[in-house]
Structure formats: structure tokens, C-alpha cells
Amino acid sequence: MVSILLSWYSTTARVFFWRRPNIDPWVVLVSEVMLQQTQASRVEQRLPEFLDVFPTPQAMAEASAGTVLKMWSGMGYNRRALRLQETAVAITERFAGRVPGEVDQLKSLPGIGPYTSAAVACFAFGRRVVVLDVNVRRVYTRISRRCTTTVDVDDDTTLTAYAESIIPHDSPSQWHHAVMDLGATICTARSPQCPLCPLQDFCPSAHVLQQASRPKKQEPSWRGQPRRIWRGRIVEFLRSSSQEASVHNITTRLFGSDTTSEDADFVQSLLTSLATEGMIVRKGQTAQLVD
DNA sequence: CTCCGGTCTT
DNA sequence: AAGACCGGAG
Numbered sequence: 033m034v035s036i037l038l039s040w041y042s043t044t045a046r047v048f049f050w051r052r053p054n055i056d057p058w059v060v061l062v063s064e065v066m067l068q069q070t071q072a073s074r075v076e077q078r079l080p081e082f083l084d085v086f087p088t089p090q091a092m093a094e095a096s097a098g099t100v101l102k103m104w105s106g107m108g109y110n111r112r113a114l115r116l117q118e119t120a121v122a123i124t125e126r127f128a129g130r131v132p133g134e135v136d137q138l139k140s141l142p143g144i145g146p147y148t149s150a151a152v153a154c155f156a157f158g159r160r161v162v163v164l165d166v167n168v169r170r171v172y173t174r175i176s177r178r179c180t181t182t183v184d185v186d187d188d189t190t191l192t193a194y195a196e197s198i199i200p201h202d203s204p205s206q207w208h209h210a211v212m213d214l215g216a217t218i219c220t221a222r223s224p225q226c227p228l229c230p231l232q233d234f235c236p237s238a239h240v241l242q243q244a245s246r247p248k249k250q251e252p253s254w255r256g257q258p259r260r261i262w263r264g265r266i267v268e269f270l271r272s273s274s275q276e277a278s279v280h281n282i283t284t285r286l287f288g289s290d291t292t293s294e295d296a297d298f299v300q301s302l303l304t305s306l307a308t309e310g311m312i313v314r315k316g317q318t319a320q321l322v323d
Numbered sequence: 324c325t326c327c328g329g330t331c332t333t
Numbered sequence: 334a335a336g337a338c339c340g341g342a343g
Contacts, residue, residue: 065329067328067329068328068329068330069327069328069329069330069338069339069340070328070339070340070341071327071341071342074340074341074342106340106341107339107340108338108339108340108341109328109329109330109338109339109340110338110339111330111331111338111339112329112330112338112339115330115331142330142331143329143330143331144330145329145330145331146329146330147328147329147330148329148330165328165329166327166328166329221326221327222326248325248326249335249336251336251337251338252337259337260337260338260339260340261339261340263338263339264338264339264340267339305337309338324343325342325343326341326342326343327340327341327342328338328339329338330337330338331336331337331338332335332336332337333334333335333336333337
């Protein structure tokens with residue numbers, strides 16, 4: 033399976049900026065943080081301008097959290113921009129400005145968890161470590177045993193043991209890229225394309241997966257819109273106004289002139305959580321984006 | 324409208 | 334263990 037998948041990858045690999053050989057570890061780290069939450073095509077589109085402003089950990093460490101937050105606009109999950117800036121500071125202070133190559137060192141950085149630490153160690157430093165994201169988990173589960181439905185996924189202990197047995201020693205980076213590409217393009221979550229799969233003759237789950245779906249949980253809403261949408265609008269408004277705004281202005285901006293006291297309370301609660309997370313600073317009845 | 328995802332918090 | 338966090342694409 034290993035040689036067949038690597039051979040498939042050698043001819044069909046998706047080409048991305050962050051997959052170039054000898055890529056700067058900082059570029060890999062920034063890319064992987066973005067890829068946690070954003071589709072690859074969008075990351076590719078936004079990465080150049082981002083790296084233009086923050087070409088090194090030092091550059092981002094010297095920038096304010098507010099500057100990074102503004103550059104992050106449109107990427108989603110804004111708190112990760114804050115964590116990334118903190119990571120840049122930690123790298124300059126604790127690792128002499130160099131992205132560390134050990135998984136445990138990487139995992140000690142803010143916003144860098146099990147996936148991203150393994151991905152950076154593998155893709156930036158060529159380490160043979162187990163990298164598990166949702167695509168890799170799905171592909172490993174399907175090729176390691178006969179699954180019955182499209183939602184079958186093994187636990188991380190099982191997956192890690194399987195990964196250790198199959199990751200090639202000479203090309204762990206290419207291997208993980210290959211598995212991710214297979215999961216993204218053919219071995220997809222809901223409608224796998226087994227007839228197109230290079231592993232179909234060896235995969236115990238090929239052609240036998242039954243469609244299944246997971247129960248979806250619904251998110252808290254206010255006036256028919258998810259809470260996170262209102263939250264995002266506040267951050268976007270403060271980003272563009274770039275100076276402090278009164279709570280009254282924010283509320284009017286969101287709900288128009290006929291706001292109720294419940295709307296005002298709702299805005300206050302959003303501002304409180306944004307302030308707690310360090311996204312904004314409140315001064316009396318005004319709020320602004322962090323400096 | 325539904326779907327997607329890694330990390331941190333509770 | 335479960336939920337919050339985001340914006341874009343389908």
C-alpha cells in the first residue's frame with residue numbers, strides 16, 4: 033500500500049506554497065495554524081500577504097496583537113491570531129527566534145496542539161512522527177480494517193499504533209501529504225470515490241461503505257442568527273473602525289435604531305467574553321480592538 | 324440553509 | 334466529555 037500510495041501521490045500531488053522542498057519552518061507553522069480552520073485554497077490566497085508583513089517570528093513578535101488580528105480578517109477563529117502572535121513571542125524569547133523541531137517543544141507553544149506540533153515536526157523538519165488530522169484518521173481507519181459505514185473512525189490510540197506500523201522511514205513527509213490528499217479528494221467523508229482510489233484492490237473497506245450521518249448539534253442563537261455571527265460582526269466592526277466605539281454605537285450597528293434592552297444586554301455579554309479572551313479592551317462604555 | 328475543523332476551556 | 338470558536342463554499 034505504501035509504495036502504491038506514494039506513486040499515486042507523485043503524479044497527482046496538490047501543489048501548495050507550503051509544500052515546497054526546504055520550506056522555512058516558520059512558513060510551515062503559520063500555514064498549519066491557518067489550515068486548522070480554513071480551506072487550503074483560501075490559505076494559499078492569503079498566505080503571501082501575511083508572510084509579507086510577518087516574514088519571521090521576530091517580525092510578528094514585534095507587531096501588536098491588534099495588527100495580527102487585522103491581518104487575520106476573513107480567516108475565522110480570531111482567537112488563533114492572538115495565539116499565533118503569542119507563539120511568535122515565545123519563539124523569540126524561549127527558542128532564540130527559531131521554530132523548534134521537537135514535538136514536545138512545539139506543543140508547549142500557545143495554540144499549537146497535537147496536530148500542529150506533529151505536522152510542523154514532520155513537514156518542516158522531516159521527523160517521522162504520527163500526524164493525525166480528520167482526513168488521516170478516516171483514511172487509516174478505512175484501510176486498516178473493514179469498515180461498515182462512512183462515519184467509522186478508530187480512537188487515537190489504535191490509529192497511532194497503526195500509523196507507526198505503516199509510515200515509511202524514508203519519506204514521512206511525502207507519506208502524510210499523500211494520505212491527506214487521498215482523504216481530501218477520493219477517500220472523502222460522505223461519498224468516497226472507491227472506483228477512483230489507487231488503493232481499492234488492497235483496502236478492506238473499498239466499495240462496502242454504507243452512507244451514514246452524525247447527529248448535528250445546534251448552536252446558540254439570538255434573533256434568528258447564531259451567536260458567533262453577532263460576535264464576528266463586532267470584531268469586524270472594531271477592526272475596520274480601528275478606534276474605540278461606544279457600546280451604544282455597536283448595538284445600533286448590529287440591530288438598527290430600534291434596539292431593545294435585551295439586545296443591549298446581549299451585546300454586553302458578547303463584549304464581556306471578547307474582553308476576557310483578550311480580543312478587545314473595554315474602557316467604561318466603549319470598546320476597541322486590542323493594541 | 325448545512326457543512327467543514329484543531330485547540331482550549333469548563 | 335462536551336462545547337465554543339469563525340467565515341466561506343455548496
